[in-house]
Amino acid sequence: MKVLLNRDSDIPFYMQIAGQIKRQIISGEIIPGFRLPPERKLADSLGINRTTVLNAYRELKAEGLVGSRVGQGTVVLSPLRDEAAGMENRVPEPPWNQIFSKYAHGINSFIVKDLLTLANRKDVISFATGIAAPDSGPIQALAGIEHDIVLQKNYRGLLHSPTEGFSTLREAICALMQPRGVYCHHDEVMLLSGSQQGIDLTSRIMLEPGDIALVEEPSFFPAIQALKAAGVRVVGVPMDKRGMRVDMLEPILHRYRPKLIYTIPNFHNPTGSEMSLERRKQLLELAYKHRVLILEDDAYAELCYDGQPLPTLKSMDSEGYVIYLSTFSKIIYSGLRLGWMVAHKKAIKKFAAAKQIMDLHSSSLSQWIVERFILEGGLNVHIPVICNEYRVKRDAMYDALTQYAPSDAQWNRPRGGYYIWCRLPEKVAASRLLGKAAERKVVFVPGTAFYLAEQGDDYVRLNFTFAPLKDIGEGVKRLCEAMKDLKDSNDVSEEDEPVEISPIV
Template sequence: MRVIINREADTRVYIQIFEQVRRQILSGELLPGFRLPPERKLAESLGVNRTTVLNAYRELKAEGLVGSRVGKGTIVLSYPDEELNSGNNSSQEPTWNHIFSKYSSNFDSCMVKDLLALASRKDVISFATGIASPETGPIHVLKGIEQELVEQENYRALLHTPTEGFTTLREAVCGLMRGRGVYCQYDEVMLLSGSQQGIDLAARVILDPGDIVVVEEPSFFPAIQAFKTIGARVIGIPIDDKGMRIDVLEQLLQRYRPKLVYTIPTFQNPSGTEMELDRRKRLVELAYKYRVLIVEDDAYGGLCYEGHSLPLLKSMDNDGYVIYLSTFSKNVYPGLRLGWIVAHKKVVKQFAAVKQIMDLHSNSLSQWIIERFITSGSFESHIHKVCREYRVRRDAMYDALSQYAPKDLIWNRPRGGYYIWCKLPEGVSASKLISKAAERKVAFVPGTPFFASGQGDSFIRLNFTFAALKDINEGVKRLCEAMKVLIEHKDNHEIYTDMEINPIV
């Protein structure tokens, strides 16, 4: 069912809804037995009051086009004034639980969908989404590139590309990688529909059910989910302020012989930590010793706000044990959905075979735009600009926390990336804080999804890149007020409990 509201029209909104649904019923587009969305759900999707939808449904019922059935909601009738309880309606909802595969039932996309929905709401200050600031994107440069492609009637920009991506862009990526200390050939590069696709490909190509995957704890929760849905066993290795605990990893490698290590060594998501140089070297040595592959997720490596980034794991690997992932989503625009891998040629070939089944190739126009963006020299200057602006935002959030945070809240100051990682005061639960913060129209991500073990309710992740700079201080203030309410409630509860145990006479 399709309904489009024209808020500038003279026709009242409920009449617009009524007329559009009526037209779809009479044309046969909505078949008898079709269930209309619940009033509340349709109202939320259209951004109108529930009463508006209710009035539209009443008009449809008055014409005998729809009716209500207990347990079924509002459905389309075969004919006007059809008896709802006649039993003649053969329409019946499929038995979804028997239709969906066991594989698909392992996915839980609610977190990601909810975060993207929050990002689109203008009344919420969102520190939840891992999205680049729309204000820092090079919209004028990209618009010029796209216009140039169209004016030159470059039909190739709208045609298919090789699954691995077209050659000149892969060569341009090789140039970016040289700046990061990695010297590779174009046939060791493949373009992805976002670096998250690289994680999914790694899971599909490398893992079998029962294989062991090692991740940092905490770690990027869609990666944890991707590995688990394949049927792999995911084991978390704790991190400290120097990154993954390599001493703990070595013990695990000796005992379990995992097939894959997934790590975000530079400005980690969610913690913002960096793996120190000695640990990076030791990790590559262990990969060689135990013949375990490493997936190095470097979504944030180019976003360093002070000093210099540490060498990539891939820059230390001569034998093909490191599969490197990165993306243009975190530093250009998320909607480009374009990332890349650098890996051994045999890995690229195998990944391409699976990607070909998934989506054939990444978006052609995005590839052409990014290729021009890199080769024109605009990409590097854009990164410098983004780093300057994100540093200001990071400092604004850090300063706001320093001003408003309740006692015992602990947070870090990352040198780069997107996130500040906070440990909540004793007794404050992230799951309870979500609702208190939502009341004040501010959002964040609780720590629990980032832990393979299901822990993490005492942590929260705050993104400082997406919210407008002017909103960061206010958003942190509201969040900290919500924390203080929970702390006060906890303290009052403890006093009350103590009075019950030791009553004052």
């Protein structure tokens, strides 16, 4: 680094020093990571006061060109783009919009960090997330298993697994599928890095860009995203309390000739509804007649709080048209990123080839922990425990809505799953309610997030599994107060501007 002072210049010394160092940084003569000489040393070599050098370094810091690191003094940072602008010989910033692939252009940002941040704040009651309270998970049991793995130096969980997953875990999943009415062979099972990966894989393996897929409307937002990102045209089929309006399906099948129907027959996200048995039968018949595959997403299969769940489509599928997805996210922990798929073994082979390209295999450690948890009987003990807990939480939310909601609001009492779907009172739009509720420190996901087009602003999805039981009544009370506030005010003031959000799944 070279610094020469012009003692005849009107420019103050500190500016001369800062200017020369800046030029050397931007031209690349001094590279990021270079340590500037200590202030006293540079001051001594130039025969000036240390404060002058200190001020020069402060200027550079203010421009983001250098930073202080403990034990390293003042270090050169990567030059800022703005500073580099106009400098000859600099390579311009990559033309991102031209570089991004068609696939990338098809993806919208759908996880809104603001809401997530808000939902994670300790003083906020969150009905927004799609996860359970962390303390409901089997942390002790899993910690014990992980400890054993380390103690026994069992490398199985730390090395590669087959792409389809450990065969012992696939066997365990076959056993898990039996109460769901499915008697499969482990060749028909593949582990996934979350069941969401199964939706993505299906979109790539089974569909061409331009193909059409039908989804219930509203539906699980990331599924719509995955399909659209693969260039698939997504068409919504209306729903009611008994699930997809299968009675409306035939003309839709004739008109659009879809290749796939994505459905969540059990404890639907976001509505909590169940597809009736009659409709399940009709759906399969129509799928066979029109040669359409069904992607059955059974994420909430085990979480039935009253009676027994209805038979899965997969269990009723005699012709192999159903690709079945489920997950450990909703019954153990979502961060394990472990779900599974059951499909015809020919399809599984292709899925496995595609998954191999994507991520080689799902986490061996997660697989190993979950396998042990299932085989040691932990999962069988855990599921009734969480079902009891969530039943109580669901009832607490339902009762609180009964107590506090305006008389023209409507909501359901789902038999299972994670969500209550609430129709807002007249004149209350979910997008406006979001801001009002956030002021009262309670958050939810507006219905609009789950629709293909501009719809759903009269609904909210309320998750009842995440918030502590003691907060559910208070959260609903605050939410209902916000509804009443909006209902009473006809004015749309500036503060009431709709808040733009997308869902936390």
